[in-house]
Amino acid sequence: NAGVTQTPKFQVLKTGQSMTLQCAQDMNHNSMYWYRQDPGMGLRLIYYSASEGTTDKGEVPNGYNVSRLNKREFSLRLESAAPSQTSVYFCASSEPRQGRYNEQFFGPGTRLTVL
Amino acid sequence: RKEVEQDPGPFNVPEGATVAFNCTYSNSASQSFFWYRQDCRKEPKLLMSVYSSGNEDGRFTAQLNRASQYISLLIRDSKLSDSATYLCVVLSYNTDKLIFGTGTRLQVFP
Numbered sequence: 477n478a479g480v481t482q483t484p485k486f487q488v489l490k491t492g493q494s495m496t497l498q499c500a501q502d503m504n505h506n507s508m509y510w511y512r513q514d515p516g517m518g519l520r521l522i523y524y525s526a527s528e529g530t531t532d533k534g535e536v537p538n539g540y541n542v543s544r545l546n547k548r549e550f551s552l553r554l555e556s557a558a559p560s561q562t563s564v565y566f567c568a569s570s571e572p573r574q575g576r577y578n579e580q581f582f583g584p585g586t587r588l589t590v591l
Numbered sequence: 592r593k594e595v596e597q598d599p600g601p602f603n604v605p606e607g608a609t610v611a612f613n614c615t616y617s618n619s620a621s622q623s624f625f626w627y628r629q630d631c632r633k634e635p636k637l638l639m640s641v642y643s644s645g646n647e648d649g650r651f652t653a654q655l656n657r658a659s660q661y662i663s664l665l666i667r668d669s670k671l672s673d674s675a676t677y678l679c680v681v682l683s684y685n686t687d688k689l690i691f692g693t694g695t696r697l698q699v700f701p
Contacts, residue, residue, distance in 0.1 A: 518595070518678070519635070519691040534688070566634055580689060582634035 477502050480583035482567050488589045489557045497552040497586050499567030507570045508550035509534075509580065510542060512563040519566065525550055526572075557590045564588070592617055597679050597692040604699055608669045612695045614679030615661045623682035624655055624662050629694065630675045638664075638677070669699045 480501045489495060501508065506527045511519040511534075521534030525544040539561060541553045550569075554561060564587050568580040597614045604610045616624075624641040639646065641653040641662050652665040662679055679692035 516599075516693055518693040519689075521688060524688065579637045582636070584634055585632075 479503065480567055480569055480581050482565075482583035482586050484586060485584065486587045488591065489554075490591050491558060493557050494553070494555050495557065496554075497565055497567075497588075498549070499551065499583055500549045501567075501569040501581070501583075502548065503569060503571070503581065504547070505569035505571045505581075506547070507572055508544065509568040509570075510540075510550070510552045511566045511568065512536065512561075513566060513585075514563050522552065522565075554588075557588075559590045562588060562590045593692075594618060594690045595679055595681050595692040597695045599693060599695060601696040601698050604669050604697070606669055606671060606699055606701055608699075609665065609667045610669055610697060611663055611665045612677055612679075612697075613661055613663050614692055614695075615659075616679075616681045616690075617660070618681070618684060619657075619660060620684040621681045622684060624653075625680040625682075625689075626651075626653060626662075626664050627678040627680050627691075628675050629678055635678055635691075666697075669697075671699050671701065673697060674699045 483498045509524040510522040513519045520536050523542040525531045528547045543551045567583040570578045570580040626638040627635040628638040629635040641655045645654045650667045654663045676694040676696045678694045681690045
């Protein structure tokens, strides 16, 4: 099992360009998440999807859109990149169970620089 | 005030030392607590959950103090391979959303 995979690993964009970050998991998890990690800020939730066909905003959704294409795939789109979106982006998945926490598994991350 | 606060460190300790990290959380209704480990330029991975009664996993001991709203992680007999950033994580009340601290960096030297 590959777990959670992300593409690309690195990307450099110019301000105003658009791109889509891809994420896929092979653990049959219902929930998937997108986070960004910035120095001194910790990981912050951008969007999440509790199940196929549903998406919800997290703490920092502005400037991003997401698509839960199917149970395996959850993509993050930057329509018009800004330097403030320079960050490391992590995708994660989990299988929540009522009354009990289930571990979130993270992908290797995408390092994005916006010039 | 941040929901989860940690001392960023770094904590520089020799091999074999015992080191402890604390973390405070602001939402008294929080139910679940965890320590994740993140190696340099890698993804976070679950180290251990933190139970009310305290729990141990080998050289690692986690404690929860609900009255004071803090969580601790104790590492005994530190190894070079323990060098990493340790993230304090709280499960947001009544959801499955995680709230991450900024992490405490540990460097173990020979």
